[in-house]
Amino acid sequence: MSSIITGLSPVALYEHDLKDEAKSASDYAKTDATVTNYTSSFEExxxxxxxxxxxxxxYKALSVVLGAYGLGSIQNSTALVKDLLTQNPTDPKSVSAKSGNAAWTAFAKAFAAFDTSGSSASTTSPFADQSTVDSIVTKYDEKSYETALEAQQSTSGVGNALYFTRTMTTGMTVDQIMSDSTLLKVVETVSGYNPTQFGVLDYDEQKRLIEKTYNASDFSSEANIQKYAERYLAILQFNPQTVTQPASLLSLYGSDGTSDPTLSLFGITSSGNSLVSSLFG
Structure with missing residues (x-):
């Protein structure tokens, strides 16, 4: 039985969990057999x-550790995980340094104590300190809880908002935001873009559009970051993000050439059949 609170609006649930997400996540984890099994195995x-x-x-320990850092999606990318675990993150030639991915860098730094060969036991294991183990479990529980919130239509958006609030930091650059799919989804939405359609564009175009709306003052304090997350939730209330068909360049820019609200988001206006040709001509 899920411990996710029902009956509250997304904004109210977000504000409730914001007071002590660790407790809400821990309560949820106790009701999820997989989460409980994985964390217990990791702790042991x-x-x-x-x-x-x-x-x-x-496998279970790696799932918990990667999940705690929001990197569960790369678990099957063995070579990448090995590089992050064994390369010196301060080396400009390391994968984490070259990527500019804040989550990769944080993960690499957390496990820099491991021997760089990737096989020898390190003098000081990152897990030698019980507080580190506890912290990883807490983060894994939080990420699992946030994922569960996103899976329910009535609470969709709350998990992303909570993740955004605890992950976003002052001074984070556009490149760093774009390296995290959840942070990017929140920023895309608040900026007025549909994430599914926005994803059709190449990286450079996405970055150009985000830079047009990026305002560092929005993330200059914890209070401002929270307000930004609440804006995201408010937008979803009157413009929920649902996907009825696969996105394409034609759906992004208006396949029939008629006026489409999406076009104005990208500063494009057109009529008739000349739209597509003007885009690719």
Whole structure:
């Protein structure tokens, strides 16, 4: 039985969980058999995981660790995970440094204590400190809770808003925002773009459009970051994001050439059949 609170508006639920998301997430985790199983296994095995190779061989532990850093999607990318675990994140040639991905860098720095060979036991395991293990479990619970919130139509958006609030930092650049799909989705929405349609564009075009609306003052304090998350939730109330068909360039710019609200978001106006030709001509 899920412990997700029902009967509250998304904004009210967000504000409720914001007071103590760790508790809400912990309560939820106790009702999810998979989350409980994975965290229990990780807590039991953590003391024995003293190398990057040992972590990579322990599926449940790796799931918890990657999930805690919002990197669950790369678990099957073995080479990438190994690079992040074994390369020195301060080396400009390392994958994390070259990527500019804030989440990758945070993950790499957290496990820099592992021997760079990826196989030898490190002198000081990242899991030697119980507080580190507890912190990882808390973050994993929070991410699992946020994912569960997104899966329910009545609470859709709340998980993203909570993740955005605890992950977004002052001074974060456009490139850093774009390296995190959830942060980008929130910023896209508040900027007036439909994330599904926006995703059709290439990286450079996406960045150009985000830079047009990016305002550093929106993220200059925790209070402002929270207000931004609430704006995101408010927008979803009157403009819910649902996908009825796959996005395409034609759907993005208006396949029939008629006036479409999406066009104005990109500063494009046109009529007749000349629209597509003007885009690609």
């Amino acid at each position: 095995d953590a003391v024995t995981i003293t190398s990057a190779s040992a972590l990579m061989k322990n």
